[in-house]
Amino acid sequence: MSTTKLFFLEITSDLANLARVSDFILDVAKQAHLTEKQTDHVQMALDEAVTNVMEHAYGGRRDGRIRIKCRVDERELFLEIRDQGEPFDPRTIKQPDLKKPLSERTIGGLGVFFMRQLMDKVEFSRDAAGNITRMTKKLK
């Protein structure tokens, strides 16, 4: 019999809460017996996804609501991040930090690039309540 574990975290859109998100996913990884590499990958993908929400959906506001759900079984780990911020399309995010990047190709949208590299599936959508980011990583 396969067991599905569920984990939830709700935070506000303050960058200081990224440390809590990290603790959350490390706890999930431990309970789900992820390998060290799987843990690193899922941790970074979630950090980048939540950072995008904080900086782009909430535009730096610190009081926006962010809900994270994680579902994990033996086969895969699924993450869902919901926010009530402005619509944003992470595929078109311009990185304001670098005026003239050394390499446009790798620097532009670097967070989303990492999410796609580290996870098997990444989807962005929106419903009446707000933006939804969904990511899946196969564990076997």
Add this chain to the structure above:
Amino acid sequence: MSEIVFLKPTGRLDALGARGLWEELEPLTQMPQRRVLVDMSQARYLSSEGLRVLVRASKGIKQGGGKFVVCCLSARLIEIVTMAGIDRVLEIYPTERAARQALETHAAL
């Protein structure tokens, strides 16, 4: 040539940590001929924003005729840096000693 500036970020270079690091590096990008070494041995995590800060600092310091080097990345950080192709952009050394030697050589030029 200026003295070598040695920075050792500790903990998480997530978006918040990256801002803190940039506050230290940004003034150095405004000065001519800086020599800067960032030791990453105590950085447990490096986000895309952390990478951007390193690249931006590297570019700014080079433009001022200085040199910016990074050392002591863990295997997990090397994986991230390589994944984004940033190992071709940053000057990365395995040890602090090798990084310091590279900075000394720069001074001799």
